[in-house]
Amino acid sequence: xxxxxxxxxxxxxxxxxxLPAIAQSPVPENTSGVPSDSIQQxxxxxxxxxxSDGKFYPEKLLSRAELASIMVKAFxxxxxxxxxxxxxxxxxxxxxxxxxxxxxxxxxxxxxxGYRGNEFFPNQKVTRAEALAIFxxxxxxxxxPDEAVNEILASYPDEKSIPAWARKAIATVAxxxxxxxxxxGNISPLKPVxxxxxxxxxxxxLQRQQQQPETPEVPIIPNSPQTP
Numbered sequence: 001x002x003x004x005x006x007x008x009x010x011x012x013x014x015x016x017x018x019l020p021a022i023a024q025s026p027v028p029e030n031t032s033g034v035p036s037d038s039i040q041q042x043x044x045x046x047x048x049x050x051x052s053d054g055k056f057y058p059e060k061l062l063s064r065a066e067l068a069s070i071m072v073k074a075f076x077x078x079x080x081x082x083x084x085x086x087x088x089x090x091x092x093x094x095x096x097x098x099x100x101x102x103x104x105x106x107x108x109x110x111x112x113x114g115y116r117g118n119e120f121f122p123n124q125k126v127t128r129a130e131a132l133a134i135f136x137x138x139x140x141x142x143x144x145p146d147e148a149v150n151e152i153l154a155s156y157p158d159e160k161s162i163p164a165w166a167r168k169a170i171a172t173v174a175x176x177x178x179x180x181x182x183x184x185g186n187i188s189p190l191k192p193v194x195x196x197x198x199x200x201x202x203x204x205x206l207q208r209q210q211q212q213p214e215t216p217e218v219p220i221i222p223n224s225p226q227t228p
Contacts, residue, residue, distance in 0.1 A: 034196035038203035047074045058196025065099040065122035068106045075138040082108045092119045111138045129166040129189035136169035158186045178204040
């Protein structure tokens with residue numbers, strides 16, 4: 001009995017000695033600046049998923065293959081008529097590639113483009129300008145005149161760094177309220193896009209869809225002429 005009590009006492013002492021170390025253990029945090037509810041919204045509809053350990057890792061960079069897969073889910077691209085076209089020959093994306101079908105879909109629907117030699121570069125990281133342009137392509141790029149595009153983007157401190165090919169697309173995303181910036185209002189178009197960046201844009205798009213009012217039903221009044 002005495003030995004058992006001594007063992008329990010020693011265990012408690014060891015636990016108390018380790019409390020400072022336990023208290024100082026790093027706790028995973030969302031330091032990306034992207035609201036947690038944005039991440040929860042896109043994972044709830046399965047447009048994006050957590051990793052096998054249950055964490056989202058919003059600061060991780062996205063590859064072209066990963067972005068293709070996300071776009072297919074978010075916009076239902078696999079249901080578009082163009083998908084029925086014959087598969088394209090993509091040298092660096094064999095049929096065994098995990099994103100083969102999604103990559104074929106984004107190419108057939110012109111949401112994403114290949115490079116010279118019909119290569120896709122599935123593992124290549126994507127810049128924010130590229131990701132926003134791809135999102136806008138799936139969403140529908142507003143055909144603003146150049147003057148309107150310049151006016152829309154003028155409020156962003158780093159708007160001069162936006163590539164010419166992405167300006168109309170980013171103006172579309174900004175007009176719709178889908179664009180996230182840093183604390184200074186910079187778009188940072190040439191920086192690699194993160195999972196958190198894409199989650200933010202998609203969450204805003206999702207909110208817009210959910211806010212769309214349903215078409216009201218016109219009540220039928222007895223003995224009154226009805227439009228066929």
